[in-house]
Amino acid sequence: MTSHGLPRWADVGLLPLINILAAVIVSGVLIWVIGENPFEAMAVMFNGAFVYSGGFGYTLYYTTNFIFTGLAVAVAFHAAMFNIGGEGQAYIGGLGAGLAVLMADSFLPGFLLIPFAVAFAALFGAAWAFIPGYLQATRGSHIVITTIMFNFIAASVMVGLLSGPMMREGQGSPETRIFEPNGHMPYMHEMLGWIGIEVARSPLNLSLVIALAAAVLVWFIIWRTRFGYAARTFGHSPGAAEYAGINTTWLIIAVLALSGALAGMMASNAVLGEPHKIVVNFTSGYGFTGIAVALMGRNHPVGIILASLLFGALFQGGTELDFEFQTITRETVQVVQGLIILFSGALAYMFAPMLARILFMITPEREPA
Amino acid sequence: MRIRTILLSIAAFAMAFAAHAMDFKPAVVYDMGGKFDKSFNEGISNGVAKFAEETGVEVMEFEVTAEPQREQAMRRMAERGATIVLGVGFAQADAMNKVSAEFPDVKFAIIDVYWLDQPNLRQYSFKEHEGSYLVGIAAAMASQTGKVGFVGGMDIPLIRKFACGYVQGVMATNPDAEIFQNMTGSTPAAWNDPAKGAELTQSQIDRGADVVYHAAGGTGTGVIRAAADAGKLAIGVDSNQNHLAPGSVLTSMLKRVDVAAYNTFKDAMSGDFETGIKVLGLAEGGVDWALDDNNAPLINDAMKAAIDDAKAKIISGDIVVHNYESDNNCPS
Numbered sequence: 001m002t003s004h005g006l007p008r009w010a011d012v013g014l015l016p017l018i019n020i021l022a023a024v025i026v027s028g029v030l031i032w033v034i035g036e037n038p039f040e041a042m043a044v045m046f047n048g049a050f051v052y053s054g055g056f057g058y059t060l061y062y063t064t065n066f067i068f069t070g071l072a073v074a075v076a077f078h079a080a081m082f083n084i085g086g087e088g089q090a091y092i093g094g095l096g097a098g099l100a101v102l103m104a105d106s107f108l109p110g111f112l113l114i115p116f117a118v119a120f121a122a123l124f125g126a127a128w129a130f131i132p133g134y135l136q137a138t139r140g141s142h143i144v145i146t147t148i149m150f151n152f153i154a155a156s157v158m159v160g161l162l163s164g165p166m167m168r169e170g171q172g173s174p175e176t177r178i179f180e181p182n183g184h185m186p187y188m189h190e191m192l193g194w195i196g197i198e199v200a201r202s203p204l205n206l207s208l209v210i211a212l213a214a215a216v217l218v219w220f221i222i223w224r225t226r227f228g229y230a231a232r233t234f235g236h237s238p239g240a241a242e243y244a245g246i247n248t249t250w251l252i253i254a255v256l257a258l259s260g261a262l263a264g265m266m267a268s269n270a271v272l273g274e275p276h277k278i279v280v281n282f283t284s285g286y287g288f289t290g291i292a293v294a295l296m297g298r299n300h301p302v303g304i305i306l307a308s309l310l311f312g313a314l315f316q317g318g319t320e321l322d323f324e325f326q327t328i329t330r331e332t333v334q335v336v337q338g339l340i341i342l343f344s345g346a347l348a349y350m351f352a353p354m355l356a357r358i359l360f361m362i363t364p365e366r367e368p369a
Numbered sequence: 370m371r372i373r374t375i376l377l378s379i380a381a382f383a384m385a386f387a388a389h390a391m392d393f394k395p396a397v398v399y400d401m402g403g404k405f406d407k408s409f410n411e412g413i414s415n416g417v418a419k420f421a422e423e424t425g426v427e428v429m430e431f432e433v434t435a436e437p438q439r440e441q442a443m444r445r446m447a448e449r450g451a452t453i454v455l456g457v458g459f460a461q462a463d464a465m466n467k468v469s470a471e472f473p474d475v476k477f478a479i480i481d482v483y484w485l486d487q488p489n490l491r492q493y494s495f496k497e498h499e500g501s502y503l504v505g506i507a508a509a510m511a512s513q514t515g516k517v518g519f520v521g522g523m524d525i526p527l528i529r530k531f532a533c534g535y536v537q538g539v540m541a542t543n544p545d546a547e548i549f550q551n552m553t554g555s556t557p558a559a560w561n562d563p564a565k566g567a568e569l570t571q572s573q574i575d576r577g578a579d580v581v582y583h584a585a586g587g588t589g590t591g592v593i594r595a596a597a598d599a600g601k602l603a604i605g606v607d608s609n610q611n612h613l614a615p616g617s618v619l620t621s622m623l624k625r626v627d628v629a630a631y632n633t634f635k636d637a638m639s640g641d642f643e644t645g646i647k648v649l650g651l652a653e654g655g656v657d658w659a660l661d662d663n664n665a666p667l668i669n670d671a672m673k674a675a676i677d678d679a680k681a682k683i684i685s686g687d688i689v690v691h692n693y694e695s696d697n698n699c700p701s
Contacts, residue, residue, distance in 0.1 A: 058437070058441065061437065152556075155554075155555050155556045156554075156555040158555075159523070159524060159525070159555035159556070160524075160555070163524065163525050163526055167526070170484050171459070171462060171482075171484040172459045172481065172482070172483075172484075172525075172526055172527055172694055173459040173460050173462055173463075174525050174526070175463075178463065203437050270436070274436070274437050275436055275437070275463070277463070279436055279460070280460075280525075280557070281401075281436075281556060281557055282436050284434070284435040284436060315435070319438060319441065319442075322431060322432070323431060323442075323445055323449075326429075326430065329404075329432065330403065330432040330433075330434050331403075333434075334434070
């Protein structure tokens with residue numbers, strides 16, 4: 001039993017499904033009001049996200065971003081910390097990855113350069129989260145405030161660099177030069193091509209594998225290490241953790257740095273994977289969506305991967321919706337995405353009491369407590 | 370026999386033309402600001418709407434929300450049989466470069482880009498510094514305090530180009546003038562933050578400015594409102610914004626992206642599409658200043674004469690306005 005009076009299977013399985021269904025119904029009504037057929041729109045979205053050639057690749061590309069940022073939020077959440085700075089940490093992570101490649105792509109071969117760049121992304125993301133972590137641990141500055149402030153600082157730093165010293169010569173867009181091919185994360189369609197499997201081209205790249213590995217690693221750290229145990233203890237009761245002799249100052253800093261490293265690694269997909277350059281605002285809100293992903297995935301790596309897939313499909317399916325119907329604009333698509341975030345994030349437990357009552361009624365016999 | 374040949378060729382020509390017109394599928398990919406940003410993208414959208422209305426041709430449209438969508442959208446348009454794909458803004462340059470190379474039989478055009486090289490691509494660039502110079506003259510002459518302001522959107526070189534042209538125009542008219550410059554922010558949100566725009570304008574007015582020029586997209590509506598509320602003057606940008614607060618908008622710096630969009634589709638439809646770089650300045654009518662019934666009472670004869678004189682001299686080459694983007698520097 002969980003705190004909401006629901007058995008675990010209903011909390012992690014049934015409730016998210018009901019939430020999505022509610023969002024889909026509201027979205028359907030919205031599309032119907034606009035004057036399009038909601039079922040047709042659903043079919044277009046599904047088709048665009050999973051079926052048409054290349055569409056699934058785009059879905060998985062977005063999924064990769066959400067896995068990284070979702071894991072980042074979840075790790076901090078296990079220690080009862082709300083890291084809403086994923087956006088800025090990912091942005092600065094991109095700076096790390098970009099700097100590594102820009103410095104070394106003239107002489108390092110790809111198999112050395114790529115791990116080097118990913119490590120730099122993680123390092124820069126961790127460093128960016130370290131400062132709010134340090135302030136929280138030693139000065140009590142609340143990380144909800146500091147991390148969101150650091151998003152703005154990151155944005156200003158990046159624009160300053162991208163329209164100043166790092167800007168590519170001879171053009172007007174604030175972005176770096178394009179990386180040499182050895183600084184590109186290998187595309188999935190290329191790698192599958194080498195072993196004889198033909199798939200349509202898409203931005204999907206090796207980062208997905210890194211993201212999945214990171215999910216396994218997060219699971220291991222949180223549930224199988226002393227550090228993870230300390231973090232969860234602190235999350236349940238900071239006082240008890242302190243009493244048990246856990247160094248909470250160090251713990252807060254370490255958890256946030258790990259969280260920042262995960263967010264920073266998003267750059268291996270969104271910088272090394274597709275544009276192959278640092279562009280202004282490449283994070284596009286993935287960091288913030290990570291919060292909804294973590295909430296929906298109940299802070300468990302498996303849940304986060306599934307929630308990321310849903311959000312990836314929504315992103316890509318929404319794009320197709322915009323292509324297919326001239327009456328459905330990107331604002332409509334954003335409303336649909338917003339509804340799903342609303343129902344599965346902010347209102348995640350709205351249906352929980354009702355569901356608990358229904359389950360209670362239909363359960364034939366109960367052992368006396 | 371001869372007549373028959375002529376008739377046949379006319380018929381063939383007519384059929385080819387009809388087929389051509391029917392198959393003509395234009396597409397436009399708007400950027401992050403969105404189609405209704407009251408500014409740059411909306412200017413394009415107006416040109417596209419005018420074309421669609423006149424010709425009855427349906428235009429495929431898409432608004433991007435994330436970086437990878439730029440390339441995806443262009444490729445999807447080309448795959449769906451678009452004859453011409455128009456990209457909006459410098460941020461789409463790399464995607465345009467890649468996709469236009471992949472589809473050599475499709476025509477492409479892009480606004481605010483001048484540095485690509487593809488045989489099927491037309492690029493439009495505007496001399497915003499020239500238009501900004503003219504409104505700088507107007508600002509310097511209309512100011513009673515000798516202090517004028519500039520509010521930019523996102524702090525990027527293109528916007529500094531507006532600011533730099535403006536500063537040159539002000540200084541050429543009144544070398545003792547004081548100019549306050551503020552950028553709204555460093556994220557794309559800076560294009561659509563009227564509250565911040567109003568705040569920055571108010572702070573410039575508090576420091577003595579009585580004319581404020583904005584190059585800030587949707588943020589500019591806040592600039593104009595704040596100036597109007599304080600009884601000062603604002604200068605609009607991109608489209609003619611004189612009507613937004615009649616009597617409080619001194620003039621507007623026009624950047625005719627709508628004409629560029631309209632001409633792109635029109636030329637592509639008539640089969641008369643030249644590729645290459647088109648740089649539109651005062652001489653080409655690509656930039657200009659706005660004078661209409663809404664601001665006529667604010668522009669006196671001396672002002673109009675000075676602006677028209679400078680305009681003629683810029684066109685003839687007697688005045689050269691420095692372009693910030695040429696060396697990322699503004700001479701003070």
